[in-house]
Amino acid sequence: MKTILPIVAQYFSDVGVKHGILEFIEQQDDSAGGLFANIKYELEPHELELQKLTSLGSDNTNVNVDPKHSVFSLFKELIPLLMNVHFFWKNILVEVQQANILLQKHYATGIHLYGIIKDLLCKLNNRLRDDYFGGKVMGLLGTIQDSNEVDDLKKSFRLFIRTIIAYIEDYFVDRTSFYEFISIFSEVDIQKLEWRNIECCAACIDPKKINKDLLYNQFNHLKSKFIQLKDKFEVIDKQVQEFISSNFHLYKQAEFGSDDDDNIRHHKNHRKNLHIRCDYLWAYLLHGEHVPDFKKLVQYVFSIPASNDFREIIFSHMKYLWNNNRSSMKHDLISAELKIKVNTQYNGSEFYDHLLINQDLLKQIRSSDKYTHTAKIPRTV
Numbered sequence: 001m002k003t004i005l006p007i008v009a010q011y012f013s014d015v016g017v018k019h020g021i022l023e024f025i026e027q028q029d030d031s032a033g034g035l036f037a038n039i040k041y042e043l044e045p046h047e048l049e050l051q052k053l054t055s056l057g058s059d060n061t062n063v064n065v066d067p068k069h070s071v072f073s074l075f076k077e078l079i080p081l082l083m084n085v086h087f088f089w090k091n092i093l094v095e096v097q098q099a100n101i102l103l104q105k106h107y108a109t110g111i112h113l114y115g116i117i118k119d120l121l122c123k124l125n126n127r128l129r130d131d132y133f134g135g136k137v138m139g140l141l142g143t144i145q146d147s148n149e150v151d152d153l154k155k156s157f158r159l160f161i162r163t164i165i166a167y168i169e170d171y172f173v174d175r176t177s178f179y180e181f182i183s184i185f186s187e188v189d190i191q192k193l194e195w196r197n198i199e200c201c202a203a204c205i206d207p208k209k210i211n212k213d214l215l216y217n218q219f220n221h222l223k224s225k226f227i228q229l230k231d232k233f234e235v236i237d238k239q240v241q242e243f244i245s246s247n248f249h250l251y252k253q254a255e256f257g258s259d260d261d262d263n264i265r266h267h268k269n270h271r272k273n274l275h276i277r278c279d280y281l282w283a284y285l286l287h288g289e290h291v292p293d294f295k296k297l298v299q300y301v302f303s304i305p306a307s308n309d310f311r312e313i314i315f316s317h318m319k320y321l322w323n324n325n326r327s328s329m330k331h332d333l334i335s336a337e338l339k340i341k342v343n344t345q346y347n348g349s350e351f352y353d354h355l356l357i358n359q360d361l362l363k364q365i366r367s368s369d370k371y372t373h374t375a376k377i378p379r380t381v
Contacts, residue, residue, distance in 0.1 A: 004027075006021055007021070007042055007043075009048075010109070010310070014287065015244055016282075016302075017109055021338060023046075024334075032070045032071050032074060035071045036071050051079060053082060054304055055082065055305065056072050056085065057085035057311075081204075081205070085305055108306045110301065111182050111184075111186045113179045113183075120168070127161055128161055128162070137157070181200040181203075184201065188278050190226040190227075191226065195219065198216075198219050205297065215293040218293055219294055225289075236281075244283070244284070317342070321337060
């Protein structure tokens with residue numbers, strides 16, 4: 001039996017953080033080696049260099065994340081600095097639910113993770129300190145006459161919260177410093193950033209890829225640019241917003257892919273809300289500047305995901321498109337439909353107009369010679 005798996009990517013573009021579908025693979029062999037070979041093969045036609053892969057996120061199954069032999073360990077052999085991104089959020093307790101919602105924002109990345117986790121742990125510890133387990137629970141406890149029974153219940157609640165805290169801390173014990181370092185890029189007042197902050201982030205990247213002297217000069221140049229713009233306009237939120245709006249349609253971002261009401265409301269109200277987004281700010285500051293070393297650092301930190309929400313959206317689309325009425329359709333056709341739906345910023349009529357004015361693209365569509373990528377291994381492993 002074949003398994004259809006999506007390969008998705010998060011990256012920093014000229015207009016901020018974006019997500020996209022690279023490919024769907026038909027997988028007969030669910031072994032780590034088979035998955036690794038197929039994923040590696042599918043990266044090649046997109047001209048994606050393996051050494052520029054910053055992190056790998058997947059389900060927390062042994063075939064994907066086992067330290068000895070897994071998809072991650074095989075990629076790690078080729079990319080020593082590759083990060084393994086864990087996704088583990090569950091809908092338990094109000095605080096955890098709220099943290100989960102924050103991580104599901106289409107623009108949330110690894111730079112937001114430290115702040116979200118720190119805030120979550122603080123709230124959970126506050127519950128322990130205050131012996132507060134929610135209004136309904138406290139009300140029910142007040143109706144119990146037996147004090148020993150109340151104490152036993154409270155002990156079980158405390159144990160539950162301590163278990164959650166230990167679970168979260170266990171996942172991030174090895175990466176707390178890293179996420180704290182990169183969290184400085186969530187700051188929208190660039191004046192607050194200091195060279196030591198940038199230096200700590202740069203230490204996470206292969207030193208052969210970044211010249212520290214150039215990085216220092218480029219950072220100070222961008223910081224000076226921000227200060228000058230702020231002195232001129234007092235606040236630059238409007239300038240950033242106009243820059244982003246002029247480069248792509250905010251109302252039709254592929255990032256929210258599903259018809260999620262919260263995200264739709266966000267996009268409808270975005271032009272009215274001039275609260276600046278950090279990835280938009282960096283895209284605005286980097287525009288027109290020759291700062292290759294600093295740009296590498298920005299691209300690195302914003303490419304690290306905070307959740308697997310985008311991938312779950314794709315699985316949701318797959319489930320809808322491969323329904324009983326369409327079960328006989330080839331996976332390539334569904335794949336093409338999803339790529340157009342998710343990767344393009346056009347709606348139906350806009351995409352039609354786009355095709356009409358691109359004669360070369362129409363010729364290529366009609367041609368039988370569509371693919372330049374020649375298989376080095378069989379696509380289905």
